[in-house]
Amino acid sequence: MANEWASFGTDLHLELRGPRLRAGLMDALREAVRSGRLEAGTRLPSSRSLAADLGMARNTVADAYAELVAEGWLTARQGSGTRVARRAAEPRTATRPPRSPAPVLSLPRPSAPVHDLKAGTPDLASFPRAEWLRAYRRALTAAPNEAFGYGDPRGRIELRTVLAEYLARARGVHARPERIVVCAGFMHGLMLIGQVLRSRGVRDVAVESYGLGLHTGLLAGAGLGTPALPFDERGTRVEELAGQGGSVGAVLMTAAHQFPLGGALPPDRRAAVVDWARASGGLVLEDDYDGEFRYDRQPVGALQGLDPERVVYLGTASKSLAPGLRLAWMVLPERLAGEVAAAKGAVDWSSSAPDQLAFAEFLGSGAYDRHVRAMRLRYRRRRDQLVAAVAAHSPETRVSGIAAGLHAVLTLPPGTEQAVLRSAAWHGLAVQGVNQFRRPTVPATLDGLVVGYATPPDSAWQSALQTLCRVLP
């Protein structure tokens, strides 16, 4: 029971306010009891565990629990932990009409999922607050005054200089500071490139068979078509680009770690997609969203290294550090760098200069490498636990795409994905099926779950994994 609420904070804290954390937590708990989402008798997570999930001081949670015990909402008994009171008072709703009694057969499910294995977010509890703060302090202290003014739309030179060095070393990217444009996330970068491509007369950007609908939606919003390339067991059939006709001016690829299926594009196809770009005058947009996380061997280098004039490299701190920082970067061919910077500058967007300087300091001091290394170990351990648990509970389920990244694909028997997803929802497990990432024109041939094993905080991981195993066939 306690396990089921271990990631309860994920729902609760959306309404919490920094300076009034305790009051906000108390309100959220009262509301959960009042609405029936927290049933009478339910055991709450320990204050230590909830505090860790919420990133609060333990005392804040313990104080909130104590006050709610005093108010009659909760009970606390030695050895039995903190539970929702059997007859929780409803002092604030006394004047409301009484709720109709729940039907006898109603299933006591929480209204929001309690386990989160959706892909796309790193473990937010591991954000290196102290190291980031140190870098921010150093950067803010050393910043020249002009850093607080309207900046270069490409981003701070300090950051672009350190990024060029880092990307060359870690990802094999041919980068020069003047070719780098800092942006506020991958989507921001994709939008800028989409605008420039459209203004150059490009009509279509080819995409992989499976991917994020947000990306195709964004490109469509820029007036671009998004034909999907076919795929086979070796990945995206980039050979088909030649048959797409002249309207395809670019192709969006997750070459190092296909999202969500998880494979790396094999070497002959890496060469083929660059050859296509050279022959057709097209462009490869390389979405290197989790390139730092490779477990089996050295990272697969960026495609961009093959031809920096034909590949746009897009990287981000959203998986390696935190999406909340809104820091990402593009490395552009020479002929595009000016246009993309101009598109950005036309609306005067840049990430906050102190943040950019802090990230430059964080990268330059080695703190970023240390953080990535630590997270790689942690995620690898989770991946191993996922593989072992699935093998034990559901030997028929194949786990693939595990050589890299923050997610894996669990292949399901044909036709069972929907049923498994329904069961997951019933068990309070948020997880997605591969078909939620299938482009509309691509025939359904796979059934599977996309499991983001980086998402839950440590305290919630084991219970999420157990719940996942329970819903597997």
Added chain:
Amino acid sequence: MANEWASFGTDLHLELRGPRLRAGLMDALREAVRSGRLEAGTRLPSSRSLAADLGMARNTVADAYAELVAEGWLTARQGSGTRVARRAAEPRTATRPPRSPAPVLSLPRPSAPVHDLKAGTPDLASFPRAEWLRAYRRALTAAPNEAFGYGDPRGRIELRTVLAEYLARARGVHARPERIVVCAGFMHGLMLIGQVLRSRGVRDVAVESYGLGLHTGLLAGAGLGTPALPFDERGTRVEELAGQGGSVGAVLMTAAHQFPLGGALPPDRRAAVVDWARASGGLVLEDDYDGEFRYDRQPVGALQGLDPERVVYLGTASKSLAPGLRLAWMVLPERLAGEVAAAKGAVDWSSSAPDQLAFAEFLGSGAYDRHVRAMRLRYRRRRDQLVAAVAAHSPETRVSGIAAGLHAVLTLPPGTEQAVLRSAAWHGLAVQGVNQFRRPTVPATLDGLVVGYATPPDSAWQSALQTLCRVLP
């Protein structure tokens, strides 16, 4: 001579890198000598003064000077200060072909302006680093883990809550947190609103006769026409909106302090523009870029207070704090808030969550009020010095628009603006004429300079002011 270089740092430091400030400064100085921009014999600003302008430690500058003296680029003599050496060595360019000698009659002008009185930027040297850092540290320490994830496109609830309270108190804005959308600058907000208006079928957004071309350019990029309203000595003739026909769906106004002419829209016209919006179903976009800085009396309250369902309020930290933070906000009518947030969320833009939390802490703790109060005193003093200096040197020149803000307009005799601007450029003074802000369809009837008196750091202000007086008729 020393005075002329007092704001030299503004050009130099563009290439400086945080962790290598001294080396960067040395490179920049070597390059300035090598290129001839710093002529032999030129006296450099004192290390104290240059350090203050660049926001560096004085020792960093003194060390750089000492090393360059040792390298033979500079000379230092007691009582004569630091100067460019008469025969500065060019060790790195020894293999380059010798430069052709300068023509005998060449005017020894610096290639970039040395005095900056362009409007639009606050005094960046006054950014409250220590207080901001304190707020950032507190905010980062107290932030819940989810703050590091993908956020609400409207912005952090903590910031929107504090902003609602502040805007009501300081600007008379009717704000509720759910109607506020945080954005990365005024231009970002205007672009989002422009997109929503266009998708609702609006064809034109009326603008004032004088304003920033960046704004009309942005609206044009969103597919909107930007007809200019006429003006008279009382300001924008908003009565003419009724005659513009049904295609005008919104009007962009700087009602509290017209940019750049400097007047406040009189009460009857404030009422008239809101009446127009009510009668026509239109919208007023209120650009309150410097509303905190009013010197003669209590701030002119926001137009938005007259009708929160008909006025979009746009505010920013770019003038009150620093543009480099990329923090701005919109307060939207209920019927638009969801659409604007959706337009923002579709590309997943938000300002960095730690920055938003830091700003919430900065506002909530009173540090923002203290900073604005201190800057108001400082800018008011500069404004008084400007008025006094102009009265002494050029009694015919009228100074207007001085009741508020960070800039003033110096009215020039008809037909002289271009000549004065040429003279300013010759004297190394960057300043703009009112006609650079005139919309293309508006007839030229005014001659004047737009003087941004907040822009230079303290150490450069007096010399900029003297230079300005020298170029006035």
